[in-house]
Amino acid sequence: MRDSPAAILTPAAAAVVALLLLVLWVTTVGVPPLQARIPGTDRPPQAEGESSVPLVGTLVTSDGRAADLPGEWPRFRGPNFDGIAHESVSLTRTWPSDGPKMLWSIELGEGHAGAAVRDGRVYVLDYDRQAEADVLRCLSLADAAEIWRFSYPSKVKRNHGMSRTVPAVTDKYVVALGPKCQVMCLDAKTGQCHWLKDMVAEFGATVPPWYAGQCPLIDGDRAILAPGGDALLVALDCASGNVIWRSPNPRAWTMTHSSIMPMELAGRKMYVYCGKGGVAGVAANDGSLLWETTAWKISIATVPSPVILPEGRIFLSGGYNSGAVMLQLHEQGGKLTAETLFRLEPKQFGSTQQTPVFFDNHLFGVRERDKQLVCLDLAGNEVWKSGSRNKFGIGPYMIADGLILVLDDSGVLTLAEASPAGYKPLARAQVLDGNDAWGPMALVGGRLIVRDLTRMACLDVSAGGGR
Numbered sequence: 001m002r003d004s005p006a007a008i009l010t011p012a013a014a015a016v017v018a019l020l021l022l023v024l025w026v027t028t029v030g031v032p033p034l035q036a037r038i039p040g041t042d043r044p045p046q047a048e049g050e051s052s053v054p055l056v057g058t059l060v061t062s063d064g065r066a067a068d069l070p071g072e073w074p075r076f077r078g079p080n081f082d083g084i085a086h087e088s089v090s091l092t093r094t095w096p097s098d099g100p101k102m103l104w105s106i107e108l109g110e111g112h113a114g115a116a117v118r119d120g121r122v123y124v125l126d127y128d129r130q131a132e133a134d135v136l137r138c139l140s141l142a143d144a145a146e147i148w149r150f151s152y153p154s155k156v157k158r159n160h161g162m163s164r165t166v167p168a169v170t171d172k173y174v175v176a177l178g179p180k181c182q183v184m185c186l187d188a189k190t191g192q193c194h195w196l197k198d199m200v201a202e203f204g205a206t207v208p209p210w211y212a213g214q215c216p217l218i219d220g221d222r223a224i225l226a227p228g229g230d231a232l233l234v235a236l237d238c239a240s241g242n243v244i245w246r247s248p249n250p251r252a253w254t255m256t257h258s259s260i261m262p263m264e265l266a267g268r269k270m271y272v273y274c275g276k277g278g279v280a281g282v283a284a285n286d287g288s289l290l291w292e293t294t295a296w297k298i299s300i301a302t303v304p305s306p307v308i309l310p311e312g313r314i315f316l317s318g319g320y321n322s323g324a325v326m327l328q329l330h331e332q333g334g335k336l337t338a339e340t341l342f343r344l345e346p347k348q349f350g351s352t353q354q355t356p357v358f359f360d361n362h363l364f365g366v367r368e369r370d371k372q373l374v375c376l377d378l379a380g381n382e383v384w385k386s387g388s389r390n391k392f393g394i395g396p397y398m399i400a401d402g403l404i405l406v407l408d409d410s411g412v413l414t415l416a417e418a419s420p421a422g423y424k425p426l427a428r429a430q431v432l433d434g435n436d437a438w439g440p441m442a443l444v445g446g447r448l449i450v451r452d453l454t455r456m457a458c459l460d461v462s463a464g465g466g467r
Contacts, residue, residue: 055182055196057152064145067120071445074118076166076215076259083357085400085443090463099413099429103447104144105457111163114440115449115456117141118169122449124456125176127162134178136167138191141447144458148191154180160210161453166440168218173238175223179211185223185238195241204229206254209301213257219284226273228254233271233282245287253277256302263308266331272306272314279306279316281336291329291336298322303353309378319352319368326380344380352394353438359399362420366392366406373406375420386423396440411437411452431459
């Protein structure tokens with residue numbers, strides 16, 4: 001049946017009326033002016049339970065006192081960012097059957113955050129599940145008595161642990177990065193707060209899977225962080241929290257679990273960072289982007305940090321069958337470029353979460369594929385491996401006094417020679433009774449600080465200590 005003329009005209013008439021009303025509204029009310037986009041204002045709304053209220057922290061002081069003990073491990077990977085203790089204290093080459101003497105141990109909230117040590121104080125980021133708060137604790141190196149704690153509210157769910165970063169500390173400041181990308185800068189001695197920042201709200205950071213694993217860096221009086229988002233890296237004034245510079249992020253790389261490593265080449269100081277999608281070098285003076293490459297990226301999680309090597313080389317490794325790569329930086333006409341020298345298949349080397357150590361012109365690390373400790377030369381060739389009877393998990397390792405100390409997942413500590421001559425184990429002991437002993441170790445004055453998921457302990461591994 002054909003439509004009647006009235007049925008056809010009615011929708012058309014309605015459209016004409018609507019158009020006339022729109023014209024009338026525009027001419028009487030006007031069109032609101034277009035606003036320039038302000039970075040950060042178009043981000044998705046916050047998740048349920050999160051708040052845009054500025055962070056407010058609480059300081060609680062206690063009776064603990066800083067120890068009168070020498071040495072420092074002031075940041076992730078130690079004083080020189082290399083995982084090596086460069087101090088004169090000799091370590092013992094043998095342990096009793098029950099292992100090195102335990103000087104103290106304390107219970108912690110679930111996590112993998114390692115310790116930073118300076119001026120007889122131990123700094124560790126913790127999580128208080130009952131209070132739903134991140135907590136930076138300052139303890140005595142002598143007996144773990146708490147000197148002060150500073151906390152702020154942060155709702156974090158269990159996800160293979162909670163806190164997992166190492167603070168950075170100087171004689172003035174301590175900076176710590178929480179699981180959900182909140183950053184605090186406190187007075188290193190008193191715990192008084194200089195500032196608190198939320199990198200998600202301020203810089204458009206995206207909280208990585210399994211929470212933030214990036215360890216902050218203090219360079220002079222500047223805190224150097226890698227939020228991704230609106231800026232790949234930022235430099236903040238430690239005293240005020242003011243932004244000194246923001247580096248560009250042209251590829252919109254997001255934050256990974258990897259940490260920033262400083263590097264110098266051709267008289268130029270830079271920070272090297274593995275973002276989600278590639279690696280970049282950022283000028284330390286002004287944050288300008290010096291070079292970038294997409295030759296190294298991991299689809300699931302980038303955790304190990306860059307290993308800075310002599311002559312402009314950078315060794316990168318990862319887990320999830322990503323293997324490893326060696327980059328070579330070239331400088332020509334004031335410009336820097338990154339060349340891939342070689343790649344290693346996962347069967348040759350790869351590391352899920354720990355960063356290899358460069359020592360005696362070789363690389364030492366635990367291989368993801370077979371959990372063996374291996375030694376590589378700088379061409380990527382395997383020099384030796386620990387063998388099928390000497391396997392390790394994804395726990396930490398470090399070098400001191402010509403020795404390598406390796407902690408496996410279950411808290412077994414192994415002592416071996418750190419030499420390209422071969423794998424030579426010296427001692428082995430169960431030093432922790434828990435699981436997931438993944439937190440980075442710290443060594444100060446012959447005192448080794450280790451942790452598992454819920455406990456931190458201090459062991460005397462010095463040649464003059466023990467029993």
